[in-house]
Amino acid sequence: MTESKRPSKKAGLDSTTGWNHSQKLELIIWLLTARCNLSCLHCYSARFSDKKEIEPGEAANIIKSAAEAGVKHIGFTGGEVLLRPDIMDLISLASRLGISTNIVTNGFLINDYVAEKLAEYNVFTVLSVDGATKEVHEKIRGKGTWNSLLPAIERLRHFGVSFATVMAINSLNYDQIPEYIQLARKWQAAAACIIPVMPAGKANKDLVLAPDQVLWALQVADKAAESLEFPVSLWCMPFAPLVTRSKYVVSDHCRTELSEMDIAPGGEVLLCDVLDITVSNVREKGILGAWQEQRGHPVTKAIFNPELPPPCSECPQKAQCKGGCFARAALISGNLCAPDPLCPRVAKIL
């Protein structure tokens, strides 16, 4: 997962190569554990389940070195991050070192103590909710998961924790998007986040949406956000501005400039947390060493300085989108440098 509140970014492009030589590491997405108390159909981190996790003391040292490197924000994700016994220690340490944090959680383990700590450290909390109804949510996330959400939301609200919901849209739930956005508003979430399921980990290709389904999803999300005047955050769909118009809709784009590091449970630095291309290792190199290695890696160069093929080369969104999601291109099209296969322009339906 990516997170919803990314730090602002500054461009520093070399005028001759277009390659940014002054990238600063601002954001870490840390897939802290692959362990989980659920077994969702679309889990992308299941592929790390046999890997040894970074130990608590080492994790704390990584946060210290992240602070020295100038990191502004760490998004902890999993697996279920609240299964890490040291999660609050890591959040507390980050907070003391001036690093803001967010977590992505299924909410099962949010008791009063956890909610109070999340409030104390101002942790933006992203709750995984995969349907607008109990039936659909539990079809994806398992029996009993819906009823655990409501007490978690009550506690977050009670302790004043800012939270959003995230829906991994797939063939089982995407038709509930309008109702989902209404529900997030009713729950007083800060936003409803939407991310397409990728064919990684446990996710079967049948769950992955087709381009026409994604186009429909964007259109109805845009309409619902506008009519409800409610923020909707579109993750991993950098082509979305080709479709969306509402001022309540925001979408991220990870290829505009390099300022993010994705760390796997074992310390491997991945090109993207859904794609198994290792570009360094924070346990072996530390944060600054790994960042230097990531920046100089041949695959990083290919992703951030691409030669865009048509239709991307003619697209009004190309400066931000830069070909879209390279992980999806690799996983679906078998070509890391191909245009994003879910983009409606690429699919010639827009």
Next chain:
Amino acid sequence: MKRIRIRIGTTEIKAELNETRTANAIWRMLPIKARINLWGEEIYFAIPLSLAQEAGQAVVHKGDLGYWPPGNAICIFCGPTPISTGNEIRPASAVTVFGRIIEDAMRLKEEATEGMEIVIREEDDG
């Protein structure tokens, strides 16, 4: 036929280059020393040579040597990559095949770990 030796650690194997412009450009910059990356059963590393795609192939054979223009990298294909389907060997994106290993490519892969040094030189160069 231009022949080269590729060494990782204590393992050295022979390869031959084809007649592409890419092969000639790489031949002219020998010897090459670099630190390797691994991706499935592919070994790859960046070199200071920027070439356009000459004859892009989306799928290659075991033992092929490829040049990957998006990353200015040489790729040694010892077996399937994480995006391969079945037994095919699929690079991250198209590569120009500029040669092939003429011994068992897996010997190199078995020796290789991330960050090891690779040396490529002309066959009769020492």
